[in-house]
Structure formats: structure tokens, C-alpha cells
Amino acid sequence: MKGLEARFGELLKELRNKKGLTQEELATDCGLDRTYISMLERGLRQPTLTTLFKIAEVLNVSPSSIVKQLE
Incomplete structure (x- = not known):
């Protein structure tokens, strides 16, 4: 079983790709690096x-919904 961090990372990437955003675009929109x-x-x-x-x-x-998908 994968750790929580790895599962969150995979989910984040999946959601970001579905939204059609690059890492840079997501980061900028969130005020992150x-x-x-x-x-x-x-x-x-x-x-x-x-x-x-x-x-x-x-x-x-x-x-x-993010947390629920990690359960």
C-alpha cells in the first residue's frame, strides 16, 4: 500500500491534468512555487x-472530496 503522501501526489497530478493546468499554472494560481x-x-x-x-x-x-478519495 502506498503512503498517504504518494497517494495525494498521484491524485493532485490527476486533478491538475484533468483541469488542463501545468505545474507552473497551478502554482501561480495558488500563490505557491x-x-x-x-x-x-x-x-x-x-x-x-x-x-x-x-x-x-x-x-x-x-x-x-480530495480527502475522501485518499481514504
């Missing part, structure tokens, strides 16, 4: 709640 988005997608970092809410807003999904 592209390298941070890259680290999230590779499972090297975990988002704070604030970051999770920012990402969810830009991707037009609810934060709870």
Missing part, C-alpha cells in the same frame, strides 16, 4: 490545510 507542486506530486511533501484549500479552490473541487 512550482517546485513545491512538484514535490507534492512526487510525494515528497505534505500540504498544510491552508494549501489544501487553495489547491482545491483552483481545481474546482472541495477539500473534503
Whole structure:
């Protein structure tokens, strides 16, 4: 079983691609750095709640739906 960080990273990449955004575009829209988005997608970092809410807003999904998909 993959760790939570890896599962979140895969889900983030999937949602970002569905929205048609590059890592750079997502990062800019969230007020984050592209390298941070890259680290999230590779499972090297975990988002704070604030970051999770920012990402969810830009991707037009609810934060709870992201968490639910990780269960």
C-alpha cells in the first residue's frame, strides 16, 4: 500500500491534468512555487490545510472530496 503522501501526489497530478493546468499554472494560481507542486506530486511533501484549500479552490473541487478519495 502506498503512503498517504504518494497517494495525494498521484491524485493532485490527476486533478491538475484533468483541469488542463501545468505545474507552473497551478502554482501561480495558488500563490505557491512550482517546485513545491512538484514535490507534492512526487510525494515528497505534505500540504498544510491552508494549501489544501487553495489547491482545491483552483481545481474546482472541495477539500473534503480530495480527502475522501485518499481514504
